Amino acid sequence: MNMNDIIYKKREGEKLAKEEIEYFINGYVKGEIPDYQVSALLMAIYFRQMDKEETFELTNAMRYSGDTIDLSGIAGIKVDKHSTGGVGDKTTLIVAPIASACGVPIAKMSGRGLGFTGGTVDKLESIPGFRTSLEPEEFLSQVNDVGISVIGQTAHITPADKKLYALRDVTSTVDNFSLIASSIMSKKLAAGSDAIVLDVKCGNGAFMENLSDAIVLGNIMTEIGEAAGRNTVAVITDMSQPLGKAIGNSVEVIEAIETLKGNGPSDITELAIYLSGVMIYLGGKADSLEEGRIKAKEVLKSGEALKKLRAMIIAQGGEGSVIDNYNLFPKHSIEENLLAKDSGYVSEITARNIGLASQHTGAGRATKEDNIDLSAGIYLHKKVGDKVTKGDVLATFYGNDRIKVLNAVKEADKAFILAKEEVVRPVLIKKVIGMNNEQKE
């Protein structure tokens, strides 16, 4: 086998065999196949696509390119959850405690963020003392004892994906369904859970800007999951405006806590109940998606979900009392407001601009080496559909560098669009795919 022939074959629109895909992925990880041949193949894949089988084989080759996690030491059906990423998405911090409170064991590995805000791991690190790096035995026994653990990806998981992703990022070969789906699913399959819930974001703040693309991606990923023997459900959700009101790191943890206390914004609350409902169903703790949602609401209301978050924080060395006292979180020294220049109804809050603004405050990384300001971020006082009077505070910006914060205000100013007429709020849950359960709710 020869990489040049493989590139040629795909360039000519032919289907790559399992062996060819494995040859390419294994050779690339070993450093035997150079970046320049891989990037040419990626561009050929962009133009010629991969079919269902090729995408599955690519996912599998990447899945086994490094360590895989064995969660068999944890009793019960382990359910993982993945979001394709958006602005203000603190869902994991809410759904994991809810599902755990309903008896679904949560053994979750999360990433750090590159972009608008930190990732779940960065957000958790805004809790004083919280350890995101646990030894495998510690991780497993915590899940068995406490029912929940969220840690960083410390193991050598899917190195092929890491190399490929970095290469795609600089060769304009990111936006191909097979490449996106295999990247996500290889990590999820390597992470060892029994079932997977995928939150596929859709809208201007997400990778998939329109619904039809999000559905295609959701279909491909659920097919891969099922082919690998994992019950997989994809939920297509709105990302035309930021999710919830807080964007940043500590501010998002606080909003997650508030949501678990029953005081969250309506959209993040609705999404958390929906997604944890699916997790509870997939985890065998409810007989239907609807029953899953009912159970989720119960543990939210009873405070059991919040208890689970506190238990996890304490188990991982964190200061559990942050739940009661937000002053324990990292502090910002600068605050600036964005005021409404007119009266009307918020018709759009472009998630992309808010995301960039969040990065400007210091809450996100532009490069891997950047430090995150865990106290920085944005709070949106108005969301799409809200009535606004000239001079109202639309959003508040936090940070420790006035120039950065003022830049963020400037960027966010582009995001808010007002209309004279009343505006309908966007539908949050757009579609559910998977488990022979395709439905619009």
Added chain:
Amino acid sequence: MNMNDIIYKKREGEKLAKEEIEYFINGYVKGEIPDYQVSALLMAIYFRQMDKEETFELTNAMRYSGDTIDLSGIAGIKVDKHSTGGVGDKTTLIVAPIASACGVPIAKMSGRGLGFTGGTVDKLESIPGFRTSLEPEEFLSQVNDVGISVIGQTAHITPADKKLYALRDVTSTVDNFSLIASSIMSKKLAAGSDAIVLDVKCGNGAFMENLSDAIVLGNIMTEIGEAAGRNTVAVITDMSQPLGKAIGNSVEVIEAIETLKGNGPSDITELAIYLSGVMIYLGGKADSLEEGRIKAKEVLKSGEALKKLRAMIIAQGGEGSVIDNYNLFPKHSIEENLLAKDSGYVSEITARNIGLASQHTGAGRATKEDNIDLSAGIYLHKKVGDKVTKGDVLATFYGNDRIKVLNAVKEADKAFILAKEEVVRPVLIKKVIGMNNEQKE
């Protein structure tokens, strides 16, 4: 400007600006843009193509990526000639002396070969003492004194093309018209001649397998030449069988000498007269292509062309008497014949298989580091259209390694196809393009 954006733009089918093409070529040569971005761009170009202007700008950026040759010290109109490459193509060794004998100054830089046989420079080095590396002043004064010099490419010419070509070769991005045309024309323009004759080979032994592709390539290259202010003519010629009867290095030099003596095979003689006729016309030494051919025939018949070759050999330190005594060439120790297994008419001699056989004898390089056996090669006793009786010698194979030579015989055996019925010989000159002179002769 940013390479990732340039890749994206081309991937989306947009036209690249002059500045973007220059940014990419200059950055690549300087080592600031990595191979992996360039190969992704090349694949995007493969799928999206480049238009006339982009191809011209690419050619120009490559042309000026290194040194350019100044031939203004040579009086007269300097005419260069380039062949897209085929099997048994010793044309330069014949047309250069003919055109020079008609008063066209020949200041030609040639390459070494990678593939079936050596390049013109390798072939010339089979002449004892012949120096293919001259200092620029020596080169120019020889052309002014003797009227002709053929040397190797010693100057730092079109480094962008060298890097790009090496990359295309291992990323399945060779066969794109704009990339092929810009590679050839950047070198020709950098080499400093006033006019250019392109011999575009067409057939199974050539890069362009069919006539329509060869015409497209010829059109693009003549357009580039004209846009750069150089009179450029492309002649599409047959490469469905090897050119002439000798394939190798010294054997090709001998055949070239024989042709200059008036004893060459009919096809190579016809092609040499045609191409040198175009050179004589472009060099201002004839008023029409036809008159050019008449003059070419005259200097062939009078022996003036052969004299020019002898003068060049002597001027460059070579043994002029090789022209009279072929025993002075490097010697082979092994000879093997391929015999006809049947009687009939030769209907096909697949140039590709003969080329591979030539490489097997040791006459060609598989990699840059390989040494060439200058004495090795093939002599075809029969060509397409010839009558054959069972047991006739179809071809003889020369070399210094019996296993290699026998491998060559085996490979060449696949090349000869016999028919029961009489076979029409292929038309050699298929089309002429350029100088508002598009014609089929």
